[in-house]
Amino acid sequence: MIGSMGRWEPNARGRLEQAALELYIERGFEQTTVAEIAKQAGLTxxxxxxxFADKREVLFGGTGRLQELLVSTIASAPDSAAPIDAIAAAFEAAGTVLQERREIVRQRQTIIAANAELQERELIKLASLGSALADALHRRGVTDLAASLAAEAGIAVFRIAFEHWINDTGQPDLPQLIRESLDELKAVTAGK
Amino acid sequence: MIGSMGRWEPNARGRLEQAALELYIERGFEQTTVAEIAKQAGLTxxxxxxxFADKREVLFGGTGRLQELLVSTIASAPDSAAPIDAIAAAFEAAGTVLQERREIVRQRQTIIAANAELQERELIKLASLGSALADALHRRGVTDLAASLAAEAGIAVFRIAFEHWINDTGQPDLPQLIRESLDELKAVTAGK
DNA sequence: TACGCTGATGACAGCGACTGACATGGGATG
DNA sequence: CATCCCATGTCAGTCGCTGTCATCAGCGTA
Structure with missing residues (x-):
């Protein structure tokens, strides 16, 4: 029969993610126990x-897919593109995706902003992303040092643009904010 | 009397830091329990x-002082200095200090490199440092956006230089590596 | 059909990080 | 001398996380 139940309800992982998101929003991260999340998902x-490796990781399932998007965007940039421009293009693509999920992204970010442990986890995810981006640039023939710096600078640009996008009450355009942030970085680092 | 014991041995905090460092090196971070650290320091x-707020924080007592040094270096930079140059001067000063404590810094970094939770803590300390640097620049009249980007870029430059300084078998000069890293960032971000 | 294997889940015991509440007793202060 | 202060000890408890073993539907195979 279509929809016949197997031994267990399908998509246990997804149910846990959803239950966690709901409870973290409702009571806050610290006030939610893993047992409660599991119970709400009908599991133990x-x-x-x-x-999930730990209580925090359940909020970061999507970062892997975002990283793939960024890396593949860099890989498919024209050979003529400078490292920083390949990075910028990648983050603008990511920004477009995030913009489509604006409300969920904001909810998630609200949870993270309220808890230092979650911020730590987000930072190490960004650091890991930085390594992946540097690798992607390196595969394009960019020097180790240049690749690392372009990747880290790109992340800095993105972080600041993202922060403004989250906090501004209006509905600014994230890719646009990323471009402005990059321009400001270029202006700031322009040797006199 | 000089040297007479009070009710407790003095410098409990320092004894805990030292005991933790020794045990983390000897057995590793995860294999050391807080009870063991306390016992070795003659405490509970x-x-x-x-x-200390948690088991990790005992390794990060020094970051506060380093942050003070960076902020005060920025504050005392000549008014004519561009933001990125004030940042660079601050990190070079910090680099000099770190270089003087080379062995301890390397030990500490070895511990951190072996454990993801400690890396997370280090990253959030750097993020907090970034906010402090941006504030310091802001007090010099630099725009919000420019201050944030200069601070974040400076941290990226420092991180990459520091990583090379730690890993290179030779005895490279950290302030020198920082200057080279900054030059590379300027080259990478130079719009064509 | 019967058999056995697999893989996701449950049940349970246990460790260690961290917290709240209360007790203790030298040192400083009056 | 009386009093308060405050760093530390003691104890009980919660929760994150892990190791281990049991369960049992689905699946292939003889």
Missing amino acids: ERTFFRH | ERTFFRH
Whole structure:
């Protein structure tokens, strides 16, 4: 039969992610126990930890896909593109995707902003992203040092643009903010 | 009397820091319990948590002083200095200090490199440092956006220089590496 | 059909990080 | 001398996280 149940409800991982998001919003991250998340998803605490390394990781399932998008955008940039421009193009593409999920992204960011441990996790995800971007540039023949710096600078540009996009009450355009942020970085680093 | 004991041995905090450093080196961070650190320092686990917010924080007591040095260096830069140059001067000063404590810094970094949670803590300390630097620039009349970007770019430059300084088998000069890293960033961000 | 294997889940015990509440007792202060 | 202060000790408790073993539907295979 279509829709017949197997032994278990499908998509346990997704149910855990959704339950966690709801509870983190409702009560806050610290006030939510893993047992509560699991119960709301119809599972046990032990199963939660089979799907996610820890209580924080359940919020960061999407970062992997975003990283793939960024890396593939860099890989498919024309050979003539300068490193910083390949990076900028990648972040603008990512910005477009994030903009489409604006409300969910804002909810998630609200949760993260309220808890230092979650900020730490986000930062290490960004650092890992930085390594991946530097690798992608390196594969295009860019020097190690230049690749690392372009990647880190790109992340700085993105972080600041993203922060403004989240906090501004209006509905600014994220790719546009990224471009402005990059221009400002270029102006700031322009040796006199 | 000089040297007479009070009720407790002095410098409990310092003893905890030292005990933690020794045990983290000897057995690794995860394999060391807080109770063991406290015992080695002649104290109890509860007292450890009165001095440090968590097991990781005991390794990051020095970051506060480094941040003060960076902020005051920026504050005392000549008015004519561009933001990026004030930042660079600050990091070069910090680099000089770190270079004087080379062995301890390397030990500490070895511990951190071996554990993801410690890397997370270091990243959030750097992020906090970035905010402080941006504030310091802002007090010099630099725009919000320019201040944030100069600070973040400076941190990227420092991180990459520091990483090379730690990993290179030779004894390269950290302030020199910072200057080279900054030059590379300027080259990479130079719009054509 | 019967058999056995697999893989996701449950059940349970246990460790260690961290917290709240209360007790203790020298040192400083009056 | 009486009093307060405050760094530390003691104890009980919660929760994140792990190791281990049991369960049992689905699936292939004899």
